Amino acid sequence: MPKIILEREKCIGCGACEAVCPEYWRMADDGKTNLIGAEKQGENEILEVRKAAGNKDAAEACPVQCILIK
Numbered sequence: 001m002p003k004i005i006l007e008r009e010k011c012i013g014c015g016a017c018e019a020v021c022p023e024y025w026r027m028a029d030d031g032k033t034n035l036i037g038a039e040k041q042g043e044n045e046i047l048e049v050r051k052a053a054g055n056k057d058a059a060e061a062c063p064v065q066c067i068l069i070k
């Protein structure tokens with residue numbers, strides 16, 4: 001199963017991930033994004049999904065490449 005990883009400290013809060021994949025990404029009060037349902041590991045947020053689906057679009061849309069799919 002693919003793992004979606006957000007390196008949250010690198011996020012610049014542009015909102016692109018939420019715009020292209022709102023079912024997984026939501027902007028938070030601190031101006032950065034959250035990966036909905038993810039587990040926090042230090043500064044990172046990690047979520048295993050059955051299919052990367054719209055998260056691929058989010059990763060491609062991110063201007064600072066802080067969304068990884070493994």
Ligand code: SF4
Binds near residue numbers: 010018033065
């Ligand atoms: S696209 Fe990248 S920089 Fe923009 S809010 Fe999402 S994770 Fe942050």
